[in-house]
Amino acid sequence: MPSEKNKEKVILEAAASLFTSKGYQATRMEDVAKEAGISKGLTYFYFKNKEDLYLALTRRAFDQFKEVFKEVIRKKGQSGLDQVCDLFTSVSSFAKANQVYFDSIVDFLDLLKKYNDPSKRDSIHPRILESEQFQKLLETHHDPAKLGIRMISQGIKDGSIRPELQPEITFYAIWSMMIGYEKLRGPIGYEEKEIKINDENWEKGYLKLIKDMLKGTVQASKPVTVQGSLF
Amino acid sequence: MPSEKNKEKVILEAAASLFTSKGYQATRMEDVAKEAGISKGLTYFYFKNKEDLYLALTRRAFDQFKEVFKEVIRKKGQSGLDQVCDLFTSVSSFAKANQVYFDSIVDFLDLLKKYNDPSKRDSIHPRILESEQFQKLLETHHDPAKLGIRMISQGIKDGSIRPELQPEITFYAIWSMMIGYEKLRGPIGYEEKEIKINDENWEKGYLKLIKDMLKGTVQASKPVTVQGSLF
DNA sequence: TTGAAAAATTAAATTTCGGTCAAAAACCTC
C-alpha cells in the first residue's frame, strides 16, 4: 500500500489547494470532494461541515506557524533582536508560501475577537463553538505568541532590546506589523509614483523600523552570546 | 414628507446594522429587506447582489475613514508626530464605534491583494470586478493613506519625526500596527497572567512604541508651531 | 386631466450550494 495517506489529510490538502486558488467562498464542498477523489458525502464523514474543515486547516496552520517560531529560536548565536528580525522575515516567507494558512490564522483572530466579545459571542454558530477544532484552537492559538514574547524577553536580558519595553505589548506590536505587512504588501505594488516600492524595499523598511523601535544598548550587528539557560 | 431618506441609504443602514449584530454571512438578504421595510426583490434593484451591497458599505466606510484623517489634520498646532499619535487614537475609536466599517476596509485590502495578484485575479467573480462600487474603490481607497503619508512628511519637515525615514513605508508600518491592533485587541483581553493588559494599557503601549519608532530631534511634548503652508 | 412610458416594488420561480441520510460496499473477526 504505497502513498496510502489517510483521508483526512487528503481532504485537507485538497481544501487548502482549492481555497488557495479559488478562495473559501467560491470553493464548493463538492469541489473539495472531487479534488480529493471521493464523494461529497464522505467529506462530511471526516469533517462536520465546511467551517469545521476550515478550522481543521487553521489548526494545521497554527502548527506550522509555531514551527516557524521554533525554528528561529533553534538557531544559536542570535540576540533577541536578531531573533525578532529573523522572525519577521521567516513569517513573511511563510505567509507568501502558505497564503491560506496565514490567512486562516488571521481569520481565526476575528473569530476569537467575536468569541471574547460578550455582545457578539452568540453570533457565532453554536456548531462552531462546540467543534473540537475550535476548542483545540482556543487552547493552542496563543503558543506562537508565547514564543514571540519570549524572544523579546530574551532581547531585554541580552541587552539587544531596550529594557523599558513590556514584552507582551511589544511582541503584539511586532505581530501587528506582520499582519499589516501581509495585508498591505500586495495592494501597494501597483502604486503610482516614480519611487518603486518593491517587496524587498518594503520588507527592509519594516525591518529597519522594527530595529529602531526595539534597539537597546547592544549593537545588534555584534552577535551576543547568550549564556546558559535563561529559564 | 419628513425623514424621506432615499432607499439606498435605508438599505445600506439596515445592512450595516445587521452585519454588525449578526455578521455578514449570517445576515440574509431577506433580513436586510425586512429591516429596511421593503421587499427582498427591491434590494436587488438597488444593489446587484450581496457582495455589491457590502462593497457599497465599504465605500461609505472609506469615506468616513478619510474623514477621520482629515479631522486630525484639521486640528492646528500639532506636529507631524502629534498627528500620527492622534490618528492612532482616532482610528482606534473609529474602529470601536464602527466595527463593520473598519472591518470592511480591511476586507477590501484582501480583495485588492487578490486583484493585484495576476495568479489570483480571476478568482474574483467578474460580477465584482465590473461593479461600479469596486471600480470606485479602486480609485479612492488610497486617499486616506495619502493623508497619512503626508502626516509623516509633515513630521519630518517640522523635526518631530526622524528625517531618514521614508514617509510611505513608515506610514504603512503605522497603518499595519493599527490593523493588527484591532485584530489582536479583543483576543488579548482574556489572557491569563496577573499582568492585566486592558484596552487602555494596550493602546498606550502601542502609542509609546510608535513614538519611539518615529521620534526625531524635536520634543513631541512641546507642540511645534508649523509655519505657513508646507505645500 | 389623462394615459402611456418609465421607475419602483413585489411575489413567486429558479438556482445553487451546504448538509443529511439510507443504503451499498468494504472490511474485519470469530
Added chain:
DNA sequence: GAGGTTTTTGACCGAAATTTAATTTTTCAA
C-alpha cells in the same frame, strides 16, 4: 462465511441567493 462494524456513496432536502415576470406607482407631455 455470517454477522457486525466502518467507510463510502449518491440521491435528496432545505435554506438562502438571485432572477424574472408581473403589478403598482410615479412622471410628465399633450
